[in-house]
Amino acid sequence: MQRDALIGEPMVRLTGVAKRYGGGVIALDTLDLDVMKGEFVALLGPSGSGKTTLLNIIAGMTPPSRGSIHIAGDDMTHLPPSKRNLGMVFQNYALLPHMSVYENVAFPLRVRKLAEKDIVKKVEAVLDLVQLGHAKKRLPRELSGGQQQRVSLARCIVYDPSLILMDEPLGALDKKLREQMQSEIKRLHKTLGTTILYVTHDQEEALSMADRIVLFHQGRIVQQASPADLYFKPRSVFAANFLGASNILSTTAVGDGIAQLKSGETIRIGSGAAVINNEPVMILVRPECLRIERYDETSHLSAANSVPGQIVSSTILGNVTNHHVLIADGHTVMAQELTRRTAHDWVPGEQVKVTWAAADTRALEPDEMDVHS
Amino acid sequence: MKETAASASHSTWITHCANAWAWFGYAFLVLPTLVIIPMSFNSTDELAFPPDSFSLRQYEAFFLKGDWLSSTFLSFKIAIATAVLAVVIGITAAYGLARSSFPGRGAIVLFLLSPMLVPVVVVALGLYLYFATLGFSGSALPIIVGHTLVAIPFVIITASSALRHMERNIESAAMIMGASPFQVFRKVTLPLLRSGIIASALFAFLISFDEVIIAYFVGRAGFSTLPVKMFSTIQWEISPVIAAVATLLTILSTGICILVTIIMDRK
Known part of the structure; x- marks a missing residue:
C-alpha cells in the first residue's frame, strides 16, 4: 500500500477506535488508521459518516468507546486535549473575539509560558507567513472570513503542533476564496511539512489537496487511497x-x-x-x-x-x-x-x-x- | 394584489391600536410613581399634589434627621453582598448547567429557579422560622441570605443566555491550543461573559435594594433596610420625607436599568 512507501513511523496511529452512543447508535465502527509524518490526509464522506467524530476523538474532545490513539508514538487515549500538542482549525474560525489578531496568535505561546521576546518573534514570523502582518492590532470581527481563517491557521502553526486537524475549514467561504485558501493551505503544508488531517465533504477539495483520501460511509472507512487511485479504482458503488x-x-x-x-x-x-x-x-x-x-460505424477501439x-x-x-x-x-x-x-x-x-x-x-x-x- | 394591500393597512391599523393601548397602560402604571417626584419638593409637612411651594426640606431631612442614612447604608451593604454572592453562585451554576449534561439536570434547573416561582412571602416566612431557630440576631446575614436566594434565578437566567450566545468551539479551541481548564475559564470564558456578569450583578443589587418582604420578616431590631424603614414610617405618619426617598430610589433604579441596557447592547 501507499503508506508503506512513506518513510518513518506513523505520526498518528489509531487502533480499534470505535464510538457508540446510548441507544445503540454507532457513530464510528471499529477502525484502524495510520497517518505518516508530513502526510496530508483528507477524511472524506457525507455528513454523519463519522469523520468529524473521529477528528474530535483524536483531538480529545470526545472519548472513544474503545480503542487507542497514539500520536508521535505516545499513547494519548486518556490525555485531555490541552496535553496532546495538536492544532485545530474550525469551520467557524473559533478565534477569541475579545483579543486582537496578535493576541490570538500569541495565546498558545502564552499558555506555554514562553518568554515575551520569543513570543514576539514567533508571532510576527507566522503573521508574515500568512500575509497578515499589517492586521495584527485588529479584532477578529474586523476581518473578512478568509482573513479570519488565516489567523486561525497562523495560531495553529505558531506552536508547531505534531498534527493539525482541520474540520471543514473552508466550508464558510465562497467558491473563489475557498480555492485561494486551498492553495494557501497546500503551500503551508509544503513549506512546513506539517502532518494534516483534513475533514471535508467536498470531493474536489479532497482530490485536489490530499496525499491520501480516507473515504467514510456510515461510521466506517470504505476505502483509502491516493486521489488518482480512488478515482480510477473505486472499490464499491x-x-x-x-x-x-x-x-x-x-x-x-x-x-x-x-x-x-x-x-x-x-x-x-x-x-x-x-x-x-x-x-x-x-x-x-x-x-x-x-x-x-454513429450506429453503423465500425469501432476503432480495440x-x-x-x-x-x-x-x-x-x-x-x-x-x-x-x-x-x-x-x-x-x-x-x-x-x-x-x-x-x-x-x-x-x-x-x-x-x-x-x-x-x-x-x-x-x-x-x-x-x-x-x-x- | 389589492387584497394584500388592504390586509397590510389593516394590520398596521391594529398595530397602531395595540401600541396606543400599551402606551396608555404604561402611563397608567408609571405616572403615579412620577407624581412622587414633584411632591418630594414640597415645603409643607404633608404629602400634597400639586405641590404649593418648592424646597429641598425633605431631602435635608433625609440626609440629616433621623436614621434614614443608616438604613440607606445598611441597604447598600446588603445589596452589595447579595450581588457578590448571587453572581458567584449563579454564574458557576449557570456554567456547570450549560457545559454538561447529566441525569436530573432539569430538576436542578427547576430547583435553582424555584425562588422565582414561590411567592416571596412564603420564602420570607420560611427564612423567618429558619433563622428564629438558628438565631442570627445582631447581624444582617439573614437578609443577605434571603436576598441572595431571590437574586440567584435572575443571575442564572442572564448568564445562561450569555453562555448560549457564546461559541462553544472557542473554548474547545483554547483547550486544544494547550490551555488548562482553569486557564480557559479565566482567559476565555470569563472575559466573554463579562458584560453578562456585570449586568446580572447590577440586577441582583437592585433586587436586594428594592426588596421589602424578606427584609421585613427576617430583619431584627436595628436592621431596617431602606424599604423596610419606609414601610414602617408610613404606618405611623405620612411623612413627606418618604417622597424624597422614593424619588432617590426611582433615580437609582432607573440609572441601574439604563446601565444594564447599555452594557448588554455593547456586545
Missing part, C-alpha cells in the same frame, strides 16, 4: 458514486472478466472486484471514457465494449459537453467530451452506439459487502 460522476450499469457475470447487460450485449471488464458466474455485478464507466459513434442507444440530450457546460444516451437495457448513461467546434452535433432521438475500452470498465463491490471488508 458508494465510492464510485461519491467521487466524480459515474455511470453504473447492472449486469450479470457470464465468465471470467465478462458480463452481460439485460439487453444481451456482453461487456469486457478491465479491473475491479472478482466476479462469480451468473451473479449480478455492478459496473462502473466514467463519463469521460464513453464515446458516442477490445471495445459497444452498446446501441439513442441520444436523449446534449448540453454544453463550457469546456465540456455532456451527452445523455438511453442505452439498450433501458438505463440512461452520460458521456462527456471536450467541447470542440468541429464536434458532431448529435440530435435527440438519433440512433448511436456507445463504446468504451475494457480497461475503463471496472467491476464494483455492492455496498453491503463493505460490512465484512
Whole structure:
C-alpha cells in the first residue's frame, strides 16, 4: 500500500477506535488508521459518516468507546486535549473575539509560558507567513472570513503542533476564496511539512489537496487511497458514486472478466472486484471514457465494449459537453467530451452506439459487502 | 394584489391600536410613581399634589434627621453582598448547567429557579422560622441570605443566555491550543461573559435594594433596610420625607436599568 512507501513511523496511529452512543447508535465502527509524518490526509464522506467524530476523538474532545490513539508514538487515549500538542482549525474560525489578531496568535505561546521576546518573534514570523502582518492590532470581527481563517491557521502553526486537524475549514467561504485558501493551505503544508488531517465533504477539495483520501460511509472507512487511485479504482458503488460522476450499469457475470447487460450485449471488464458466474455485478464507466459513434460505424477501439442507444440530450457546460444516451437495457448513461467546434452535433432521438475500452470498465463491490471488508 | 394591500393597512391599523393601548397602560402604571417626584419638593409637612411651594426640606431631612442614612447604608451593604454572592453562585451554576449534561439536570434547573416561582412571602416566612431557630440576631446575614436566594434565578437566567450566545468551539479551541481548564475559564470564558456578569450583578443589587418582604420578616431590631424603614414610617405618619426617598430610589433604579441596557447592547 501507499503508506508503506512513506518513510518513518506513523505520526498518528489509531487502533480499534470505535464510538457508540446510548441507544445503540454507532457513530464510528471499529477502525484502524495510520497517518505518516508530513502526510496530508483528507477524511472524506457525507455528513454523519463519522469523520468529524473521529477528528474530535483524536483531538480529545470526545472519548472513544474503545480503542487507542497514539500520536508521535505516545499513547494519548486518556490525555485531555490541552496535553496532546495538536492544532485545530474550525469551520467557524473559533478565534477569541475579545483579543486582537496578535493576541490570538500569541495565546498558545502564552499558555506555554514562553518568554515575551520569543513570543514576539514567533508571532510576527507566522503573521508574515500568512500575509497578515499589517492586521495584527485588529479584532477578529474586523476581518473578512478568509482573513479570519488565516489567523486561525497562523495560531495553529505558531506552536508547531505534531498534527493539525482541520474540520471543514473552508466550508464558510465562497467558491473563489475557498480555492485561494486551498492553495494557501497546500503551500503551508509544503513549506512546513506539517502532518494534516483534513475533514471535508467536498470531493474536489479532497482530490485536489490530499496525499491520501480516507473515504467514510456510515461510521466506517470504505476505502483509502491516493486521489488518482480512488478515482480510477473505486472499490464499491458508494465510492464510485461519491467521487466524480459515474455511470453504473447492472449486469450479470457470464465468465471470467465478462458480463452481460439485460439487453444481451456482453461487456469486457478491465479491473475491479472478482466476479462469480451468473451473479449480478455492478459496473462502473466514467463519463469521460464513453464515446458516442454513429450506429453503423465500425469501432476503432480495440477490445471495445459497444452498446446501441439513442441520444436523449446534449448540453454544453463550457469546456465540456455532456451527452445523455438511453442505452439498450433501458438505463440512461452520460458521456462527456471536450467541447470542440468541429464536434458532431448529435440530435435527440438519433440512433448511436456507445463504446468504451475494457480497461475503463471496472467491476464494483455492492455496498453491503463493505460490512465484512 | 389589492387584497394584500388592504390586509397590510389593516394590520398596521391594529398595530397602531395595540401600541396606543400599551402606551396608555404604561402611563397608567408609571405616572403615579412620577407624581412622587414633584411632591418630594414640597415645603409643607404633608404629602400634597400639586405641590404649593418648592424646597429641598425633605431631602435635608433625609440626609440629616433621623436614621434614614443608616438604613440607606445598611441597604447598600446588603445589596452589595447579595450581588457578590448571587453572581458567584449563579454564574458557576449557570456554567456547570450549560457545559454538561447529566441525569436530573432539569430538576436542578427547576430547583435553582424555584425562588422565582414561590411567592416571596412564603420564602420570607420560611427564612423567618429558619433563622428564629438558628438565631442570627445582631447581624444582617439573614437578609443577605434571603436576598441572595431571590437574586440567584435572575443571575442564572442572564448568564445562561450569555453562555448560549457564546461559541462553544472557542473554548474547545483554547483547550486544544494547550490551555488548562482553569486557564480557559479565566482567559476565555470569563472575559466573554463579562458584560453578562456585570449586568446580572447590577440586577441582583437592585433586587436586594428594592426588596421589602424578606427584609421585613427576617430583619431584627436595628436592621431596617431602606424599604423596610419606609414601610414602617408610613404606618405611623405620612411623612413627606418618604417622597424624597422614593424619588432617590426611582433615580437609582432607573440609572441601574439604563446601565444594564447599555452594557448588554455593547456586545
